[in-house]
Amino acid sequence: MRRALVILLLVAVSLPLLLAVSQLPPHGDPDNPPHVHIAPRYLESGPEEAGAENVVTAVILNYRGFDTQGEVTVIFTAMAAVVAVLVMGSTGTAPAERSAAAVPVSVIVRFIVRVLAPFIAVFSVYVVLNGHVTPGGGFQGGTIAGALVIALTLILSEQDARALLPRRPERLLQAAAPITFFVVGIAGLVIAGDYLAYPRTEALRWLTTIMLTVVELGIGVGGAMVIATIFRTMGADR
Amino acid sequence: MIAALWQNLDYAASVALFCIGLYAIITKENLIKKFMGLNIMETAVFAFIVALGVVDGGEAPIMGPGVEAPFINPLPQALILTGIVVAVSTTALALSLVIRIWRQCGTIEADELREAE
Numbered sequence: 001m002r003r004a005l006v007i008l009l010l011v012a013v014s015l016p017l018l019l020a021v022s023q024l025p026p027h028g029d030p031d032n033p034p035h036v037h038i039a040p041r042y043l044e045s046g047p048e049e050a051g052a053e054n055v056v057t058a059v060i061l062n063y064r065g066f067d068t069q070g071e072v073t074v075i076f077t078a079m080a081a082v083v084a085v086l087v088m089g090s091t092g093t094a095p096a097e098r099s100a101a102a103v104p105v106s107v108i109v110r111f112i113v114r115v116l117a118p119f120i121a122v123f124s125v126y127v128v129l130n131g132h133v134t135p136g137g138g139f140q141g142g143t144i145a146g147a148l149v150i151a152l153t154l155i156l157s158e159q160d161a162r163a164l165l166p167r168r169p170e171r172l173l174q175a176a177a178p179i180t181f182f183v184v185g186i187a188g189l190v191i192a193g194d195y196l197a198y199p200r201t202e203a204l205r206w207l208t209t210i211m212l213t214v215v216e217l218g219i220g221v222g223g224a225m226v227i228a229t230i231f232r233t234m235g236a237d238r
Numbered sequence: 239m240i241a242a243l244w245q246n247l248d249y250a251a252s253v254a255l256f257c258i259g260l261y262a263i264i265t266k267e268n269l270i271k272k273f274m275g276l277n278i279m280e281t282a283v284f285a286f287i288v289a290l291g292v293v294d295g296g297e298a299p300i301m302g303p304g305v306e307a308p309f310i311n312p313l314p315q316a317l318i319l320t321g322i323v324v325a326v327s328t329t330a331l332a333l334s335l336v337i338r339i340w341r342q343c344g345t346i347e348a349d350e351l352r353e354a355e
Contacts, residue, residue: 006264014257021249022242030308035293039311046312047301055299055309059316071320078327082334135298139323221285230330234337 025151049179051198051208052132060137061215065196069185072177072219079174081227086233110155120148128220129213137175138216150229153235165228173225180218248289254336267293269339273332280325287314287321 025032040199042055042063050058060068091125128141151162172179191207198208243250259282262275289312297305299312340346341355 001263006261009264010257010261013260014253017256018243018250021241021253023241024246026245027248027289027291030293032290034290035311039313042300042312043309046299053301055301055312056315056319060319064316065321071323075323075327078330085334085338086329113318122283133302134300137319153341165317169264181251212287223295227326230334234334 018184031093049200051212054086054132054134054137056213057132057137057216061132061212062198064190065181068219069178069181069196072181072222075223075226076175076178082230096193105155110141113151113155117148117152120144120151122144123150124224131216132209139223140221141216142220145220145224146227147230148230150225153228153232154177162231165225165232170225170229173221175218175222175231176225177222180215180222184215184218187211246290252289253284254285255279255285255332258282267348268349270333271335271346272338276331276332277325277329280321284318284321284325288318288331290314 042059046055046058046063047053050062052061068131072149123142124141126141127136127144128138131137131141149164152164156164185196188211189195190198192199198211199205258281259275259278259280262278263272264274266275291311293308293310296308296310299309299315302331336346343351345351345354
């Protein structure tokens with residue numbers, strides 16, 4: 001009975017969707033509505049105007065910088081909420097004896113992570129810093145770095161894992177992305193006359209590149225810290 | 239309709255993915271599986287919007303020497319990058335709530351939780 005109802009609902013949902021999808025303009029046609037309005041302009045003048053050869057990065061950091069600032073605020077808020085839910089309200093159930101019953105990490109995993117760790121670290125920095133000319137960017141590189149921290153946390157002892165993330169400026173680094181956006185936004189206000197604006201003139205091209213790189217770095221560091229913090233907060237007591 | 243669907247197979251695939259996610263959300267009692275379903279639905283929407291930006295034979299929208307038009311529409315990709323980050327945020331929050339429920343109630347099965355009320 002229940003199963004029949006579920007199937008009925010799924011059919012009722014999928015049929016209108018399929019019908020709508022079948023009436024969309026053909027997939028991949030260059031004359032489709034999304035490709036004829038603003039995208040050509042971005043593609044044409046993105047590299048000169050926004051200072052990033054990767055037009056996706058140009059859209060994210062320059063044309064729609066406000067969006068991205070909201071986005072980094074969202075992920076920072078999510079981290080704050082995770083910490084609030086898991087740490088602040090916990091009724092003092094001691095996170096004392098941990099991992100006694102946990103499955104020991106196999107030698108193979110341990111070895112592979114150790115061998116790969118430096119390469120992953122270098123790759124994440126590359127993806128962050130080269131995001132405006134190659135595929136990549138702050139979020140992608142930050143996620144790779146966060147994944148590295150998670151992998152290392154799995155194979156290291158509690159104390160060593162804690163030493164991975166610096167204790168002292170931890171809060172500052174977790175908020176790195178919103179703070180960087182704010183600072184660069186104010187810098188744009190001073191230099192170019194608008195919040196989050198970048199200098200347009202040819203002579204100040206290098207400044208735009210520096211500002212973009214700083215934002216990418218901020219997003220990368222902030223993103224990595226947020227992901228690592230979320231992971232560690234969730235695994236704090238097992 | 240079938241011919242039109244065949245032409246828009248990418249879109250139809252994301253509809254199928256969407257329904258799989260919806261199925262998981264409705265039928266699974268385990269909260270983590272429900273959130274997996276939610277993630278599958280999100281992925282379906284992302285795939286759909288990215289597919290909207292595809293141009294046949296297009297190159298990645300990275301300018302530089304040696305690349306020429308047509309380029310793939312950069313706008314959906316930028317939009318979806320934002321969407322993915324928001325999806326990660328909601329998933330993290332949802333999972334931490336599940337952890338909290340597990341600590342308080344000792345179970346994350348929706349039906350058992352309903353009984354416990």
